[in-house]
Amino acid sequence: MRKLRFYILAIVAVCAVACAEETKKSSDIPEFKTFEYELIDEGNYAFTISYEHITNTTDSEAFAIIEELNYQATFGEFAFEEQDLQRSCEAFKDAALESMQEFNFANLECELHLYQVASLVRNNSVVCYDTVVETDFGGMYPLISQTYECYDLSTGNVYDFSYLSDGEWYDALIVLVFDKLKAEYGDQFYIVSPEYLYLPVAAYLTDEGIVFQYNAYEIADAELGNITVELTDAELEAVGAPLVWK
Numbered sequence: 111m112r113k114l115r116f117y118i119l120a121i122v123a124v125c126a127v128a129c130a131e132e133t134k135k136s137s138d139i140p141e142f143k144t145f146e147y148e149l150i151d152e153g154n155y156a157f158t159i160s161y162e163h164i165t166n167t168t169d170s171e172a173f174a175i176i177e178e179l180n181y182q183a184t185f186g187e188f189a190f191e192e193q194d195l196q197r198s199c200e201a202f203k204d205a206a207l208e209s210m211q212e213f214n215f216a217n218l219e220c221e222l223h224l225y226q227v228a229s230l231v232r233n234n235s236v237v238c239y240d241t242v243v244e245t246d247f248g249g250m251y252p253l254i255s256q257t258y259e260c261y262d263l264s265t266g267n268v269y270d271f272s273y274l275s276d277g278e279w280y281d282a283l284i285v286l287v288f289d290k291l292k293a294e295y296g297d298q299f300y301i302v303s304p305e306y307l308y309l310p311v312a313a314y315l316t317d318e319g320i321v322f323q324y325n326a327y328e329i330a331d332a333e334l335g336n337i338t339v340e341l342t343d344a345e346l347e348a349v350g351a352p353l354v355w356k
Contacts, residue, residue, distance in 0.1 A: 138170075138234070138263075139230065139234050139263075140164045140166060140170075140173050140176070140228075140230075140237060140263065141164065141165045141166045142162050142163065142164060142165070142228050143162075143163050143165045144160055144161070144162060144163070145159075145160070145161045145162075145163045145195045146158070146159070146160050146161075147159040147160075147161075147195075147196070147199035147200075147203070149203060154214070154217060154218065154219050154220060155207055155210060155211075155220050155221070155222075156219075156220070156221045156222070157203045157206065157207075157221070157222050157223070158222075158223045158224070158225070159199045159202065159203075159223075159224045159225070160224070160225040160226060161184060161195060161199075161224075161226050162180075162226045162227065162228040162239065163177070163195065164176065164177040164180075170263075171266065172261075172262070172263055172264055172265055172266035173263070173266075174266075175266030176237065176261045176263070176266050177193075178193070179259075179261070179266070179268060180239055180259065180261075181193050181195075181198075183239075183241075183257075183259055184224075184226065184241055185198040185201075185202060188201040188202045188205070202224070203222075206222050206245075210222070210245075210247070213247070214247060216248070218247060218248030219248050220245075220246060220247050220248060221244075221245070221246045221252075222243070222244070222245050222246075223242075223243070223244045224241070224242070224243045224244075225241075225242055225244075226239055226240065226241045226242070227239070227240045228240075230263075231315050231316055231317050232315060232317060232355065234263070235262070235263055235264065236260055236261065236262060236263060236269075236315055236355065237260070237261050237263055238258060238259070238260040238261075238314045238315055239258065239259045239260075239261075240256070240258055240314065241256070241257050241258070241259075242254060242255070242256045243255040243256075251332075254326075254336075256312065256323070256325075256336065257312065258312055258313060258314040258323070260314055260315050260355075262355075269315065269354065269355060271313045271320065272311070273352075273354070274309060274346075274351055275308070275309045277350075277351065277352075278350065279349045279350040279351040281304075282349035282350070283309070283341075283346070283349050283351055284304045284305075284307050284308070284309070285304045286341065286345060286349060287304075287307060287309070287322070287339055287341070288301065288303070288304040288307050290339050290341075291307075291329070291330075291337070291339055294339075295330050295334065295337070298330050298331045298334060299329060299330050300329055300330060301329055307329070309322055310322050310323060310324050310325075310328070312324075312325075315355060316340065318340070318342050318343065319340055319341050319342035319343050319344075319345065319346065320340070320341055320346070321338050321339070321340045322338065322339050322340075322341070323336055323337070323338045324336065324337040324338075324339075343356065
């Protein structure tokens with residue numbers, strides 16, 4: 111009986127350690143919940159907002175920093191000192207409605223949609239937000255604004271990729287981007303030589319490298335929409351560019 115009880119206690123101890131490890135592991139990863147706001151009965155105007163909210167900010171100081179920075183970046187002047195998503199959505203909607211009514215002389219059906227996607231990459235060490243604001247005034251093509259922010263989950267620091275445009279590696283990097291775009295899009299790619307190309311501001315990390323995004327009309331036919339090009343870590347290192355995320 112004593113031996114049986116010893117085995118039971120040993121099993122309980124092992125399970126407790128396993129549960130503790132699992133709890134620690136889960137707390138290292140942000141938990142997201144989509145906050146949704148919708149208004150579809152404001153006359154000819156419709157609004158939807160979908161925001162990725164980190165719910166376990168008490169698990170990590172870095173999570174709390176990232177949540178606050180993402181809130182401020184998403185809502186801008188409509189972000190309040192004490193985070194209030196409902197109030198921010200209302201303020202965002204009110205300002206958008208006023209602006210749309212001012213320019214909608216033909217009384218068209220208008221829509222505004224803000225939506226956000228959060229992705230964990232690099233073995234769950236980085237979170238990247240893709241935020242899109244799409245405004246449709248009843249025309250053929252909606253106006254689309256798309257931005258990206260990537261954060262280090264251990265510190266809360268935001269990655270600034272602009273340094274890649276300022277270094278001795280830049281010329282070789284641009285040639286690499288030019289060759290990739292020319293091979294992919296051929297004559298639909300407007301840029302005739304690497305010296306006329308540049309790195310766009312919009313960029314985000316993947317598990318293998320970094321993706322740069324050009325807006326529609328910027329370097330290719332409008333029908334192609336936004337244009338992306340990915341450079342792997344190995345390709346960047348080959349041209350001598352340092353990787354701040356490694």
